[in-house]
Amino acid sequence: MPKPSQPIPIEIVDRARGGDRAAHAELYAVFGGPVFTLARRMLASKPLAEDVLQETFVEVICNIDRFRGDAEVGTWIKRIAINKCLMHVRSSWVSRRGPEIDEPMGEHRSGAVDDQMALERALDCVPDVARAVVWLHDVEGYTHAEIGRLMGRTTSFSKSQLARAHERLRALLEGAEAKTETTLCTPELKTC
């Protein structure tokens, strides 16, 4: 089960269903950040994450009347975003995309960056599918069976991708080999 999202008063959802622009803006204010973070982490690309954020909220506004309230509205919104991210992951364009610089990376910053930035950089270096799996499992709380279904694959596929992602992250975060790789790693060019 995905982990519960931030609760939001039902009145806002009801107003959003009625086409209230202020309520739509409120949904964006609450869930825009989590959606952008999810997309940025899963896709390792700021422009793609922006696209997902935009497409997600267009769909949310256009289809909020179909939201039945079975789950938290945030879970529903994130599910839309995840599906959009997975569409990008599945598209061959993502794996063939060219260089793209989100933020400065490389050896010259290694002394100053904190652990979280190191983890972020390492995550960007994990292959697309494995990165999506590790994020869905470790952060969003999806089970292997759920991830397998979302990706149209098996449970064991999800397990093997997660193991692969963890192994890659550990390797990148420790040891001399990881240090060399992190230095040389440019996720945009998939050199790691």
Place this chain on the structure above:
Amino acid sequence: MHARAEDLLRLGELPELAPPPGVWERVLEDVGARAAARRFRRRCAVTAAVIVAVAAVPLTHFAMREASPPTFSIAALQPVHVAWDETSYAPLIVESARLERLLAEMPAPRLVVGSTAGTIVGLEDRIAYVDAQLSYAAARDLAPPYRRALWDERVELMNALVYVRFAQMQGF
């Protein structure tokens, strides 16, 4: 650099990122454009439905007429005697209207013979030509005898057309 990689493998603790500026504005633009496109499609659908409905009325009427057996008799075809009057052509207009109604009430033929169709088209063309002359006469306020002659010719042509259509209806 990192004491223990395992300690660092806490992805959930990564900070949340703020949405870049301008995305919400693009969302609103996109939603507005989709709403406009939806309204346009709805208007097109309504227009198409109205066109279909308007077209269906005469078609239905036509089909109902076709389904009913012909009820015409030769008596209906007898021309009404129109008194000759050099200046008044009102009775001719009435007779012309009667023949129009008669023609409109005739059921459409199921089979059309080529030569009959040619005759009908020829008569219809001549009636259209007379109608154009009548319009011209009305516009120029031409002398009544001239108009009477035109109405006379129209009634004759309409009579001929009614006879041809009647013969066609009877299977000749």
